[in-house]
Amino acid sequence: xxxxxxxxxxxxxxLHVLETVFGYDAFRDGQQEVIDAAVAGxxxxxxxxxxxxxSLCYQVxxxxxxxxxxxxxxxxxLMKDQVDQLRANGVAAACIxxxxxxxxxxxxxxxxxxxxxxxxYVSPERVLMRDFIDHLYxxxxxxxxxxxxxxxxxxxxxFRPEYAALGQLREHFTDVPVMALTATAxxxxxxxxxxxxxxxxxxxxxxSFDRPNIRYSLVEKHKPLAQLVRxxxxxxxxxxxxxxxSRKRVEQLTEKLCDNRVRAASYHAGLEIAxxxxxxxxxxxxxxxxxxxxxxxxxxINKPNVRYVVHYDIPxxxxxxxxxxxxxxxxxxxxxxxxxxxxxxxSWLRKILDEKEDGPQKQIExxxxxAMGAFAEAQTCRRLVLLNxxxxxxxxxxxxxxxxxxxxxxxxxxxxxxxxxxxxxxxNQSFGIxxxxxxxxxxxxxxxxxxxxxxxxxxxxxxxxxxEYWVSIVRQLIHRGFLVxxxxxxxxxxxxxxxRPILRGEVPLTLAVPRLxxxxxxxxxxxxxxxxxxxxxxxxxxxxxxxxxxEEDIPPYVVFNDxxxxxxxxxxxxxxxxxxxxxxxxxxxxxxxxxxxxDVIEEHLLMARH
Numbered sequence: 221x222x223x224x225x226x227x228x229x230x231x232x233x234x235l236h237v238l239e240t241v242f243g244y245d246a247f248r249d250g251q252q253e254v255i256d257a258a259v260a261g262x263x264x265x266x267x268x269x270x271x272x273x274x275s276l277c278y279q280v281x282x283x284x285x286x287x288x289x290x291x292x293x294x295x296x297x298l299m300k301d302q303v304d305q306l307r308a309n310g311v312a313a314a315c316i317x318x319x320x321x322x323x324x325x326x327x328x329x330x331x332x333x334x335x336x337x338x339x340x341y342v343s344p345e346r347v348l349m350r351d352f353i354d355h356l357y358x359x360x361x362x363x364x365x366x367x368x369x370x371x372x373x374x375x376x377x378x379f380r381p382e383y384a385a386l387g388q389l390r391e392h393f394t395d396v397p398v399m400a401l402t403a404t405a406x407x408x409x410x411x412x413x414x415x416x417x418x419x420x421x422x423x424x425x426x427x428s429f430d431r432p433n434i435r436y437s438l439v440e441k442h443k444p445l446a447q448l449v450r451x452x453x454x455x456x457x458x459x460x461x462x463x464x465x466s467r468k469r470v471e472q473l474t475e476k477l478c479d480n481r482v483r484a485a486s487y488h489a490g491l492e493i494a495x496x497x498x499x500x501x502x503x504x505x506x507x508x509x510x511x512x513x514x515x516x517x518x519x520x521i522n523k524p525n526v527r528y529v530v531h532y533d534i535p536x537x538x539x540x541x542x543x544x545x546x547x548x549x550x551x552x553x554x555x556x557x558x559x560x561x562x563x564x565x566x567s568w569l570r571k572i573l574d575e576k577e578d579g580p581q582k583q584i585e586x587x588x589x590x591a592m593g594a595f596a597e598a599q600t601c602r603r604l605v606l607l608n609x610x611x612x613x614x615x616x617x618x619x620x621x622x623x624x625x626x627x628x629x630x631x632x633x634x635x636x637x638x639x640x641x642x643x644x645x646x647x648n649q650s651f652g653i654x655x656x657x658x659x660x661x662x663x664x665x666x667x668x669x670x671x672x673x674x675x676x677x678x679x680x681x682x683x684x685x686x687x688e689y690w691v692s693i694v695r696q697l698i699h700r701g702f703l704v705x706x707x708x709x710x711x712x713x714x715x716x717x718x719x720r721p722i723l724r725g726e727v728p729l730t731l732a733v734p735r736l737x738x739x740x741x742x743x744x745x746x747x748x749x750x751x752x753x754x755x756x757x758x759x760x761x762x763x764x765x766x767x768x769x770x771e772e773d774i775p776p777y778v779v780f781n782d783x784x785x786x787x788x789x790x791x792x793x794x795x796x797x798x799x800x801x802x803x804x805x806x807x808x809x810x811x812x813x814x815x816x817x818x819d820v821i822e823e824h825l826l827m828a829r830h
Contacts, residue, residue, distance in 0.1 A: 231284065231286075232283070232284060233284070234247075234252070234255045234256070234259060234280050234281070235247075237280050237284060238276070238280060239806070240806055240807045241283060241309050241310065241311060241806050241807070241808070242276065242279075242280075242309060242804075242806050243309075243800075243802070243803065243804045243805040243806035243809060244803060244804065245801075245803070247276075248272065248273045249427065249428075250266075250268065250272075250425050250427045251273055251276055251277055251280075253423070253425060254266050254277045254399075254423065254425050255276075255277060255280050255281055257423040258277065258278065258281035258285075258363065258397065258399055259281045259284050259285060261285075261397045262397060262421070262422070262423055263397055263398050263399070263417075263419040263420055263421065263422035263423070264277070264397075264398075264399045264400070264422055264423045264425065265369075265399075265400050265410065265413060265414060265419065265422050265423070265424045265425070266399060266400065266401045266402075266425050266427075267401075267402060267403070267404075267405050267410065267424075267425065267426045267427060268401070268403060268425075268427040269403050269427060269428070269429050269430070269431055269542075269546060270403045270431075270543060270546030270547065271431065271524075271546060271549065271550035271551075271552070272403070272427055274367075274401045274403070275302065277399065277401065278291065278363065278365040278399050278401070279306065279311070279339065281362075281363060282338050282339050282362060282363065282365075283311065283338055285362040285363065286360065286362060287335075287359075287360035287361055287362030288332060288335070288337060288338065288340060288359055288360065288361055288362055289339045289340075289361075289362050289363045289364075289365060290339075290340055290347070290356070290361060290363070290364050290365070291339055291340065291341045291342070291365045291367060292341075292342060292343070292344050292347055292364070292365065292366045292367060292386065293315075293341050293342070293343065293367045293368070294343065294344065294367070294368050294371060294380070294383075296315075296317045296318070296343075297497075297500055298367075298522070299315035299342075299343075300315060301504075301522045301775075302315075302341060302522070303315050303339075303341060304774050304775070304778050305778050306339060308774065308778045308779070308808070308812070309806055309808050309809065310806070310807070310808030311338060311339065312331075312336055312337050312338050312339075313337065313338065313339040313340070313341070314328045314331065314332075314337055314339075314340050314341070315340065315341035315342070316328055316340060316341070316342045316346060317341075317342070317343060317346070318343075318346075328340070329355060332355070332359055333358065333359065335359075335360070344371075344380070344382045344383050344386055345382050347386070347389065348382070348385055348386070348388060348389075353392055356392075356393070357392075361393055361396045362396075363396065363397050363398070363399060364389060364393065364396055364397070364398045364399070365398075365399045365400075365401065366383075366386060366398065366399070366400045366401065366417065367401050367402075368383075368401075368402055369400035369401055369402040369405070369413050369417075370402040370404055370405045370409055370413070370539065371383040372384055372386060372400070372412065372413050372416050372417065373405070373408070373409040373412035373413055373416070384416060386416070386417060387416045387417055387418055390417060390418040398417055398419060400413050400417055400419070403542070403543055403546060404539040404542055404543050404610075405539075405610075406539075406610060406611065406707070407611060408707055408708055410426075428607075428612060429542070429606065429607055429610045429612050430603065430607060430612070430618075431545075431546060431549065432618070432620065433549045433552055433553060433554050433555055434545060434546075434548055434549050434555050434556065434557050434620075435554070435555070435556045435557070435620045435621060436545070436557050436602040436603060436620075436621040436622070437556065437557070437558050437559070437602075437621060437622035437625075438558070438560075438561050438596060438622055439558065439559070439560055439561070440560075440561055440562065441560045441561060441562040441565075444532065444560050444562075445472075445473070447560060448462070448473065448476075448477075448530065448532060448560065449476060449477065449480050449482075451530065451558065452477060452482055452510060452530075453480060453482065455527065455528060457509060458509070458527035459503070459506065459508075459509060459510070459523070459525055459526050459527055460509070460510050460526060460527060460528040460529065460530065461510070461511050461513060461526060461528075461529045461530070461544075461547060461548075462510060462511070462512045462513070462529075462530045462532055463513060463514070463515065463529070463530070463531050463532065463533070463535070463544055464512065464513070464514060464532045464533050465514070465565075465569075466514070466533075467488040467489075467490045467514060469532065469533070470486045470487070470512050470513060470514060471486055473512045473532065474486040474512045477510060477512065483507075483508050483509040483510065484508065484509065484510040484511070484512055485499045485502065485503070485508050485510075485511055485512070486499070486511075486512055486513070487499045487500065487511050487512070487513040487514070488513060488514040489514065499511060501775075503523065504523050504775040504777075505769065505770070505775050505776060506525075506766060506775075506776055515535075515540060515544070522550070522777075523547075523550070523775070523777060524550040524777050524781040524782065524783070525550075525551055525553075525777065525781065525782045526547050526548045526549070526550070526555065527548065527549070527553075527555050527556070528548055528555060528556045528557070528558060529544055529545050529547055529548045529555075529556075529557050529558075530558050530560070531544070531545075531557075531558070531559040531560065532560055533560075533565055534559065534561055534565045534566060534569070534592060534593075534596055535592060536569060536585070536588065536589055536592065537585070537588035537589060537591070537592050538588065538591050538592050538595060538606065538609050539588070541559075541592060541595070542606060542610075545557035551781050551782050551783040552783060553782065553783060553786075559596065561596045566589075566592075566593045566596070569589055570589065573585055573586055573589060583710055583711075584707060586711070587705065587707045587710075587711040588707075590653075590705075590711065591705070594695045594698065594699070595609075597692070597695070598623065598695070598696075598699060599623070599628050599692060599695075599696055599731075599732030599733075599734060600617075600623065600696055600700065600732055601617035601618050601621055601623050601624050602618075602621040602622070602623055603617075603618035603620070603621055604617060604618070604699060604700070605699045608698070608699050608700070608701055613701040613718070615700075627732075628732040628733060629732070629733040630730045630732060630733070631730070631731060631732075631733050632728070632729070632730065633693070633696075633729045633730055633731030634722065634725060634728065634729045636682070636693050636731070637693070637697060637702065637722050637729050637731065638722065638723055638725070639660060639678065639681050639682050640656070640660065640682075640690065640693055640697060640703075641697065641702065641703070641719050641722060641723050642677075642678050642723065643656050643659055643660050643676075643678040643681075643682075644656055644703060644714070644715060645715060645723075646659075646673075646676045646677065646678045647659060647671070647673060647676070649712060649713060649714045649715060650709075650712055651712055651713065652705070652710065652711045652712055652713060653691060653694050653695075653705075653711075653713060655667060655668070655673075656694065656713055657687055657690040657691055657694065659673045659674075659676060659678060659679055659680075660678065660680075660681060660682035660683075660690050661680065661682055661683050661685070661687060661690065662674075662679055662680025662683045688734065689734050692732075692734035693731065693734065694713070696731050696732060697719075698713075700718075701716055701718050702715070702716055702718050702719040702722055703715060703716065703719065704716055752790060753786045753787075753789035753790035754789045754790070754792070754824070755789070756824070757788075757789040757792075757820075757821065757824045758785055758786060758788075758789040760820050760824060761785045761788055761820060761821075762776075762782075762785060764816060764817060764820050765779045765780060765785065768813060768816065779809075779813055780804055780805070780809070780813070780817075781804060783803065783804065784802055784803060784804035784805065787802045787803055787804075788802055788817065788821065792821060792825065793818065793821065794818065794821060794822055794825070795818075796810060796814060796818075799814050799817070
């Protein structure tokens with residue numbers, strides 16, 4: 221805890237901190253703008269994908285600005301992971317949580333009072349306690365960072381009442397800049413975060429939600445247990461996470477995988493805390509290959525070398541799916557998000573939702589579940605569907621999802637699109653998909669009659685097609701950005717500006733012929749990023765990393781991640797200066813770990829010459 225950040229004695233620049241502390245020679249897209257605003261004392265809302273470098277957005281300013289940065293984080297495991305990595309980089313960081321002894325707490329408070337810490341991680345419950353706020357009044361606060369900020373919003377997928385109360389902090393510390401960070405937030409969620417945290421003239425940074433290194437694929441369930449075992453065994457020892465919707469299923473899948481000689485373990489809320497901690501640590505330390513889990517697992521995982529995430533059951537919303545799949549490939553290397561899908565799973569989730577009490581929250585959950593179902597049944601590039609959901613409209617398919625690799629048949633969709641869009645317009649953009657489709661197909665139910673929609677010019681103009689056909693067409697128009705579903709108005713369909721040229725017939729439009737019966741899509745070989753590195757040396761470096769990590773009692777990726785090891789095996793550094801040029805090697809890591817890695821590289825080169 222007495223470690224100090226390896227930065228220059230005078231106020232350092234953000235780039236100097238990035239290079240000497242974290243070992244990177246350039247900021248990623250968006251980081252510089254956010255960091256400059258934070259250093260200047262401006263409020264910031266940061267939406268960046270998992271693995272996009274959100275943490276550096278507050279960690280770098282924390283080392284540039286005088287005083288203490290307080291980071292509000294939801295999970296003890298997440299706090300510990302961040303603190304471990306910061307300390308490995310020579311940063312004075314600590315966390316305060318319920319697992320600490322009174323002596324540890326007292327020592328941390330003392331270090332805070334003595335201005336010996338730059339970052340302290342706390343839970344939202346702890347930070348709102350009166351005695352904790354009293355402590356903070358006596359310290360020079362530099363910044364408040366709220367991680368996983370989507371938990372603040374009632375429109376978010378993981379609303380938590382204790383997060384919603386964080387706005388009170390602004391009343392206590394009016395002059396302290398606030399940074400809110402999350403990987404997943406739609407328009408309504410973003411507005412709610414800004415309002416609840418009383419942000420003043422904030423910089424709102426919205427990164428691309430795209431994770432191009434992740435392949436999204438969906439396979440229809442036939443014999444799901446056998447499909448899963450085959451998929452995992454094909455991965456040849458790579459690390460993966462498998463998500464299920466029930467504890468019972470978690471246990472069943474774990475047993476089946478273990479029977480097939482896969483190093484797997486279960487993780488769910490029904491297990492003892494000690495067992496959950498054991499599983500999480502074993503996974504982080506590469507002692508386990510696979511964790512089979514409910515959604516209780518993952519938010520605290522900063523493990524960069526997860527190569528695949530499988531959803532054995534469909535998630536309840538796209539935000540959860542995006543966040544969970546985002547745990548794959550955080551190191552930027554190729555990874556896969558695979559979902560096993562059975563339409564009856566959607567029916568089961570809808571039945572559970574129907575049993576809930578009516579109200580705004582039920583409407584929100586229903587909207588999000590429908591969007592998830594639309595993603596699973598998509599006929600268009602899955603990445604476009606995901607990006608569109610978060611308001612990032614693109615036309616160019618990604619080439620790295622199952623739909624792009626094995627595309628459905630296409631047809632000239634202008635006429636059917638005009639029929640659907642016209643119908644949305646004729647019902648005053650005030651109804652959802654089901655009602656619009658009923659009007660298109662000329663259904664004479666009570667709701668259509670009550671609103672006089674049987675008298676509209678668009679009534680029955682699509683009667684030659686089935687309900688499922690039109691639902692698929694409307695969903696494609698949503699995915700392509702011509703229609704939006706307004707979550708704040710019961711998921712009513714509304715036209716976007718992009719729909720005008722389609723309605724006027726001014727531009728061509730190709731749509732997918734609806735595949736009304738989902739069939740298994742053949743998985744083609746993985747497109748790997750070609751890197752010319754010494755595979756044998758890479759294996760030796762991984763072994764050294766594991767040995768050091770076990771001795772230091774930290775996860776291997778805290779020493780160096782796989783991408784850094786690949787670069788070492790590619791660049792073959794033999795001096796401290798060359799080693800510092802490897803991405804992810806900062807001054808402190810060079811001092812702490814450099815020589816053993818340089819020794820292995822030199823020994824390997826010597827053996828190669830002979």
